[in-house]
Amino acid sequence: MKLPLRSAIFLLIILTGAFFRFHALDRQSLWDDEMSSINQIGQPANQWLPRFRAYETHPPLYFLQLKTWAKVLPPSLSNLRANSALWGTLALLFFYWLAMEAGLSSGGALTAVALLSFSPYHLAYSQELRPYAFGVVLAILTWALLAHAVRKNNNTPSPLEGEGGDGGYRSAKNRPPTSILPLKGEGCSIAHILCGSGILQLYTHYWGGFIWAGQVFFAWMRARSQRKRIIIACVVTLAVFSLWLPVLREQIRNIKDLGFWAPPASPANLWKTFSAYTGTYFRFASSAFILPLERWVLGLITVLYAVLFVLGIRRKPVLAGAWLIFGLGAPFLLSYWKPSVYIWYRYPVLMYPAFLLICAAGIAGINSRLWRAALVVLLLGIDCAGLRHYFANWEKANPQAVVGYVSRQAGDNDVIIRPAYFHDLFSYYYLDDGRKSIVDEHLLGNDPARAMLRGRRIWFISFDVPRDEIREALLRQFKVVSSMDFPGYAHLGITVYELK
Numbered sequence: 001m002k003l004p005l006r007s008a009i010f011l012l013i014i015l016t017g018a019f020f021r022f023h024a025l026d027r028q029s030l031w032d033d034e035m036s037s038i039n040q041i042g043q044p045a046n047q048w049l050p051r052f053r054a055y056e057t058h059p060p061l062y063f064l065q066l067k068t069w070a071k072v073l074p075p076s077l078s079n080l081r082a083n084s085a086l087w088g089t090l091a092l093l094f095f096y097w098l099a100m101e102a103g104l105s106s107g108g109a110l111t112a113v114a115l116l117s118f119s120p121y122h123l124a125y126s127q128e129l130r131p132y133a134f135g136v137v138l139a140i141l142t143w144a145l146l147a148h149a150v151r152k153n154n155n156t157p158s159p160l161e162g163e164g165g166d167g168g169y170r171s172a173k174n175r176p177p178t179s180i181l182p183l184k185g186e187g188c189s190i191a192h193i194l195c196g197s198g199i200l201q202l203y204t205h206y207w208g209g210f211i212w213a214g215q216v217f218f219a220w221m222r223a224r225s226q227r228k229r230i231i232i233a234c235v236v237t238l239a240v241f242s243l244w245l246p247v248l249r250e251q252i253r254n255i256k257d258l259g260f261w262a263p264p265a266s267p268a269n270l271w272k273t274f275s276a277y278t279g280t281y282f283r284f285a286s287s288a289f290i291l292p293l294e295r296w297v298l299g300l301i302t303v304l305y306a307v308l309f310v311l312g313i314r315r316k317p318v319l320a321g322a323w324l325i326f327g328l329g330a331p332f333l334l335s336y337w338k339p340s341v342y343i344w345y346r347y348p349v350l351m352y353p354a355f356l357l358i359c360a361a362g363i364a365g366i367n368s369r370l371w372r373a374a375l376v377v378l379l380l381g382i383d384c385a386g387l388r389h390y391f392a393n394w395e396k397a398n399p400q401a402v403v404g405y406v407s408r409q410a411g412d413n414d415v416i417i418r419p420a421y422f423h424d425l426f427s428y429y430y431l432d433d434g435r436k437s438i439v440d441e442h443l444l445g446n447d448p449a450r451a452m453l454r455g456r457r458i459w460f461i462s463f464d465v466p467r468d469e470i471r472e473a474l475l476r477q478f479k480v481v482s483s484m485d486f487p488g489y490a491h492l493g494i495t496v497y498e499l500k
Helices: 005-022 032-041 045-054 061-072 077-101 106-117 120-126 132-154 187-202 208-222 224-242 245-261 267-278 295-313 318-334 347-364 369-392 399-409 420-429 447-451 469-477
Strands: 281-284 287-290 415-418 437-440 458-463 480-486 494-499
Touching (some): 005 106, 032 045, 045 245, 061 077, 061 132, 077 106, 077 120, 077 132, 077 347, 106 347, 106 369, 120 132, 120 287, 120 347, 120 369, 132 187, 132 208, 187 208, 187 224, 208 224, 208 318, 208 347, 267 281, 267 295, 267 318, 267 347, 295 369, 347 369, 399 420, 399 458, 399 480, 399 494, 415 420, 420 437, 447 469, 458 469, 469 494
Parallel strands (some): 415 437
Antiparallel strands (some): 281 287, 458 494
């Protein structure tokens, strides 16, 4: 039996997206946040909470499932990152359902899924050993469940109503069933979904709380008969999360000094998030992803997405609007209190599907089928250029390159000086043959310790931070023979000095 055309297209999109996410998982270097994930899941059970308090910046759910994953597969970098690739692929499957529940026709839903599948921005977080891909799929799934339950509770076909052609919205009478789970949609189901969503998201990523707030608002406005149950669900959710608050307080206390790299609060940060959503420019790890096109072309792409976004907003997408307003607006306002709350290129990936829903709605609102098809082909072509750059030329972080350079250059009996902060990443990539001395930089904080290095060739790995007294002392007391720069943002820019 032949597959219907749209089913075949859907299957092709999913398989293509899965290929991208599982392809070349070990090509990109580890960086410090990923190294933290590896260290976390390697801790014995009695050390988990102390490490979360002292070193980690996220809740535990992602790490618990990753630890279970690591027990099943051999502990290689590819296998560990495959966990995120799997969540990134599942996001594509659930996103189609969410798009249908949000009011798009099957053609519009296919457009939304294709844009997510080919997105370099989503791909980057689907190949990273951190909670983001897991958080995105949780957000998509819980929004789809909630929208379905609200629709059934109200006995209406969709939270978005409208008419359109094959690529637009379906009318109330013509919308086919969109459920892929057996939900009855009773009022208690809405409360149960909100409670489960809040607990799962808050224990996965703290920004999940903003997504959950948008879901509570959406349910409050769309299921007014269930408001008492919604209040109970919120109370239960917050009570369960309160068990984690003592750890969260310790995390905030210990990471307060790590916000020096966070950009100051500014409306420009929202625009930068928009540029990340278009796939033209976003930071990632210690590097920046920039679509390899002329600046004026990048500007036109941004304008195109802006037009589609405005067209989509005109369709009054309540679900996606609540997701974006609470998910981005609340932390953006809080960033004027604490700038580190809003990192424009990282945490907003949790709201990225809402942006694509609105853009897909904008495309669906165009009456001409030919123009809709041309726009989809154009946008996917742009994403393909980004994917080619992602796999062929772009490097997200420099630790592997730094350690490889030092390993090739350093001879027997040379001394390698590394920052203590770089210890774990260095050890991961460096094959120690025992013939070179390796010294942590903080042990050279006095003249006698540095004097013991006289007469030996030194390879000094130095972070490009504004002030480093030990670095300045070493560069004064020893002759710089050569230097190699490995660019990076904040504390991840590295220069390797050869000293004598």
